[in-house]
Amino acid sequence: MDDAPMIRVRGLAVGFDGEPILRDLDFDVRRGEVFAILGGSGCGKSTLLRHLIGLDEPIAGSIEVEGHAGQRLRFDRPPPYGVMFQSGALFGSATLEENVSLPLQRWTDLPPAAVSAVARGRLRMVGLGGFENHLPAEVSGGMKKRAGIARALALEPRLLFLDEPSAGLDPVTAAGVDQLIATLRDRLGVTVVLVTHELPSIFAVVDRCIVLDRDAHRIVAAGDPRALRDAAEDPRVHDFFHRKGGVRVG
Amino acid sequence: MADLHSIDVVADGQGTRLALAGDLSLQHGAALWRDLRQALARSGPIRIDLSGVERVDGGAACMLLDLRAQRERGGAATEITGGGEGVMRLLELYGCPSGQACYKEAPACEPVLEQLGRMTVAAMRDAQRELDFVGGLLRSAVAAVRAPxxxxxxxxxxxxxxxxxxxxxxxxxxxxxxxxxxxxxxxxxxxxxxxxxxxxxxxxxxxxxxxxxxxxxxxxxxxxxxxxxxxxxxxxxxxxxxxxxxxxxxxxxxxxxxxxxxxxxxxxxxxxxxxxxxxxxxxxxxxxxxxxxxxxxxxxxxxxxxxxxxxxxxxxxxxxxxxxxxxxxxxxxxxxxxxxxxxxxxxxxxxxxxxxxxxxxxxxxxxxxxxxx
Known part of the structure; x- marks a missing residue:
């Protein structure tokens, strides 16, 4: 695994209207690893993801992707990475194949038959062969997520952001999505950054992680999730990995 | 943009051999698609030899497999051989699992009579739903008057x-x-x-x-x-x-x-x-x-x-x-x-x-x- 970071984050503060909800964030995402942003509900995981993607502007600090300063998304060049949103965010009026074809039509000079071939191949790769002509409303939640991953992979990105890829799925389907993420890393060499709080998925596929805390507004732990589970002394981290907590009184 | 791939066509005793070489990528996908289609348009059995291929990405794999599937649907034997371990694993990843259809063709345009029939049934269901709604509303109105x-x-x-x-x-x-x-x-x-x-x-x-x-x-x-x-x-x-x-x-x-x-x-x-x-x-x-x-x-x-x-x-x-x-x-x-x-x-x-x-x-x-x- 190449140690040169795919993403380098230094002194990052993110939030809304100039009010940081996370600050002093420093971390690297290495090439070819599955990196997870962890934490309880409301700790700012998805907000941080939006900043890494370039949908929102940081309050302070820097984000470098492959050595280049992170920028807001632009519409005059292909996106430098693929993104799958929490629900798949498929366009409801388009079939799965048309959804996956969209970035190919916009950013490649492939003829329609080739676009179709690539889109069908991507769907096949995520296990949706035979569902090309289905509308998103006609497939299950897990299939929507898979189709979202296929669309994110359409332009052959080396970096993939996944927001809650296995949330809300039954254990078998969630395990299938985890397996797909592992395949992307192991066989396609894709670097995956994912936001999740699904412990089975974390232990199944994540190489390294950071744990965010809502009250501390920062990273409270970083490293291999299995090591953190077994050895973390910070009670917030311990509670997260051992599903303890609830309302603290006093 | 210069093409990074080449395709040599060699006829031998077992049919035609297409020797692919270089870099097969989505970035040069338009040229790759054109050349592959041209080469695979030949009749008779074809062996696609990937021994000269240095790198293949997912997009190129999709195109290659799709064209092979098209040929096979037409009854022409098409075999992919010679790729290195990485190349063959990638093709396997994007390939069709055995016993499953590779993909479904888009449904053909519906005949006018069927469209008319479907629209009539839909209109009747629509009318039934509206009647259900009005009936339910009347029932609820009575209940609402009794218990405002x-x-x-x-x-x-x-x-x-x-x-x-x-x-x-x-x-x-x-x-x-x-x-x-x-x-x-x-x-x-x-x-x-x-x-x-x-x-x-x-x-x-x-x-x-x-x-x-x-x-x-x-x-x-x-x-x-x-x-x-x-x-x-x-x-x-x-x-x-x-x-x-x-x-x-x-x-x-x-x-x-x-x-x-x-x-x-x-x-x-x-x-x-x-x-x-x-x-x-x-x-x-x-x-x-x-x-x-x-x-x-x-x-x-x-x-x-x-x-x-x-x-x-x-x-x-x-x-x-x-x-x-x-x-x-x-x-x-x-x-x-x-x-x-x-x-x-x-x-x-x-x-x-x-x-x-x-x-x-x-x-x-x-x-x-x-x-x-």
Whole structure:
């Protein structure tokens, strides 16, 4: 695994209207690893993801992707990475194949038959062969997520952001999505950054992680999730990995 | 952009061998697709030799496998050989699992007769759903009368504000311009016959009996009707309607009744306001364009109009309001299929409302003519 970071984050503060909800964030995402942003509900995981993607502007600090300063998304060049949103965010009026074809039509000079071939191949790769002509409303939640991953992979990105890829799925389907993420890393060499709080998925596929805390507004732990589970002394981290907590009184 | 791949075609005793070499990537996908299609267009068995391929990405693998599948569907043997371990693993990843269809062809265009049949069945189901809705509403109405506290009246105030008070600005503009246009359009003909003052009767009667209520109802259908449909449609899609049901709340009493009452209550007020603004607009047009003073305009209008003209229109507007609310709520509650469904319901609500408004207006015109109004 190449140690040169795919993403380098230094002194990052993110939030809304100039009010940081996370600050002093420093971390690297290495090439070819599955990196997870962890934490309880409301700790700012998805907000941080939006900043890494370039949908929102940081309050302070820097984000470098492959050595280049992170920028807001632009519409005059292909996106430098693929993104799958929490629900798949498929366009409801388009079939799965048309959804996956969209970035190919916009950013490649492939003829329609080739676009179709690539889109069908991507769907096949995520296990949706035979569902090309289905509308998103006609497939299950897990299939929507898979189709979202296929669309994110359409332009052959080396970096993939996944927001809650296995949330809300039954254990078998969630395990299938985890397996797909592992395949992307192991066989396609894709670097995956994912936001999740699904412990089975974390232990199944994540190489390294950071744990965010809502009250501390920062990273409270970083490293291999299995090591953190077994050895973390910070009670917030311990509670997260051992599903303890609830309302603290006093 | 220079192509990074090459394809050599070699005919040997076992058929044709395509020797691919270089870098097969999506980045040069257009040229790769063109060259592969050309090479694979040959008849007879073909072996695709990948031993010279240095790198292949997912996009290129998809194209190669798709073209092979097309050939095989045509009955031509096509074999991929010679790739390194990485290349063959990638092809396996994008390949078709054995025993499964590689992909489904897009469905062929449906014959006209089948389309007609499907549309007829859909229309009948639609009619059945509407009857179900009306039946359920009547049943709920009876229950609501017996137990008024079970209706969610707390929302009534804000619904009336949104449908009524918030619509006054647009009713003002539309009413004023309606009257102004009527006066201006009729001015040439009236002045030709020296009957300028009749503009007051024309504007007053037309607006009070017909255009005022109808235009107000159209504005309400576009504004509140669309909003109700989209709102209930989103609630349906987000399972909020189901949540109401499992909480023991009847969605008709909780959501539909307050909306029907809000529109039934606000429509007469909006109609009266639109009528008044149209008459003011007509007066401005008459004073500017015709030999009529403001006093003469109002005097003439008061002389030839009576309250029955105004309240005939206002009475009709209550039915318009009820119809718009019912159609919008029915369409909203019948929403399916996510965001697309919400859009479809909203469009359908507005279009159906307009149709129903014209039908109700025709019925009233007939009834009023029978009673000499």
């Amino acid at each position: 506290a079970t209706v969610y009246w707390q929302s009534l105030g804000s619904l009336m504000e949104r449908a009524g008070a918030d619509a006054f600005p647009i009713a003002t503009i539309i009413g004023f311009l309606l009257g102004l246009v009527l006066a201006l359009q009729s001015s040439a003909l009236l002045s030709t016959y020296g009957t300028d003052v009749l503009v007051a009767d024309l504007v007053g009667l037309t607006v009070a009996k017909e255009l005022g209520p109808l235009m107000t109802a159209i504005v309400v259908a576009g504004r509140s009707g669309a909003a109700y449909s989209a709102e209930l449609g989103s609630m349906k899609v987000n399972e909020e309607i189901d949540a109401l049901r499992v909480l023991g709340q009847d969605p008709l009493r909780f959501l539909v009744f307050p909306r029907v009452v809000a529109l039934a209550a606000m429509m007469p007020l909006l109609t009266l306001w639109t009528d008044l603004m149209a008459m003011v607009g007509g007066m401005v047009g008459a004073v500017v364009k015709l030999d009529v003073t403001a006093f003469l305009y109002w005097h003439e209008m008061a002389r030839n109009m009576d309250l029955a003209d105004v309240f005939g229109g206002v009475f009709k507007s209550v039915f318009f309001g009820v119809a718009v609310a019912l159609v919008a709520c029915q369409r909203g509650l019948a929403t399916r299929e996510g965001a697309v469904g919400v859009g479809r319901s909203t469009t359908s609500a507005v279009v159906t409302s307009l149709l129903v408004l014209v039908l109700i207006d025709a019925v009233f015109a007939w009834v009023y003519s029978m009673v000499g109004m």
